[in-house]
Amino acid sequence: QVQLVQSGAEVKKPGASVKVSCKASGYTFTGYYMHWVRRAPGQGLEWMGRINPNSGGTNYAQNFQDRVTMTRDTSINTAYMELSSLRSDDTAVYYCARGDASDYWGQGTLVTVSS
């Protein structure tokens, strides 16, 4: 069965970086885009970007263009999202999700940014 398993919760100080992993299983990893979406407390879903695991090509939302890097390691079927220059308003649950119509989601990773 398809599974996306994300890394655990993180607490970071403002200005630091965080790297969240998403390990895929149960399907051909290179066959679907991997998307990253976040939900801040009291807010709605926010699309951050996607990576093509086959080519490594990425598309980022303008809001994150300068601070986000999405990568993948096809040898271990894992996608990564790194967000730099963290601010308090980056506190959110970050999700990976498979495909442009995202039919499978990771369990979410809480990233807390606090001094």
Add this chain to the structure above:
Amino acid sequence: DIQMTQSPSSLSASVGDRVTITCRASQTISSYLNWYQQKPGKAPKLLISAAFSLQSGVPSRFSGSASGTDFTLAIASLQPEDFATYYCQQSYSIPFTFGPGTKVDIK
């Protein structure tokens, strides 16, 4: 960027009610419209893709329709497990923007 709006932002309904949620795109998105349900503390769940296509395992009381840039999610007879927040998302062009969400709670 394509802007997505949803109405209402919240609604109160009773079990058995018919509920409709509307999503409007700021420009044409063809039928590249997805609907998600999210419950507190859980990941979003894809209900409908491509405006009309019900995902496997999703109850048939959920349906999607479209007219131009207006899209509707209907729940034919609201069940207790349907109380949640619903989001539309366009997957026509980057960035794949979400609507602000519609919270459905118990009257």
